[in-house]
Amino acid sequence: MANTVWTIEEFSCPSCSMNYTATREEHEARHTGSFKCSVCNAVVHTWSGNHHFFGWEPIKAKPPVFGRRWAGVR
Numbered sequence: 306m307a308n309t310v311w312t313i314e315e316f317s318c319p320s321c322s323m324n325y326t327a328t329r330e331e332h333e334a335r336h337t338g339s340f341k342c343s344v345c346n347a348v349v350h351t352w353s354g355n356h357h358f359f360g361w362e363p364i365k366a367k368p369p370v371f372g373r374r375w376a377g378v379r
């Protein structure tokens with residue numbers, strides 16, 4: 306973890322304006338992924354590049370179904 310760069314980023318759902326936060330982790334390898342809104346199921350964020358996101362969770366409420374990792378959603 307010492308040489309890992311983490312950045313907290315915030316997103317809002319384009320459909321219902323629900324706010325989310327996720328942690329961006331820089332990688333040497335290319336990653337792709339996406340996050341969907343837990344309220345309306347709209348795609349809130351997609352990425353493709355040398356970074357990955359995890360820790361995706363709503364800011365206003367935290368449903369217990371959200372674990373520490375939310376990866377590989379297509």
Ligand SMILES: [Zn+2]
Nearest residue numbers: 318321342345
């Ligand atoms: Zn939404």
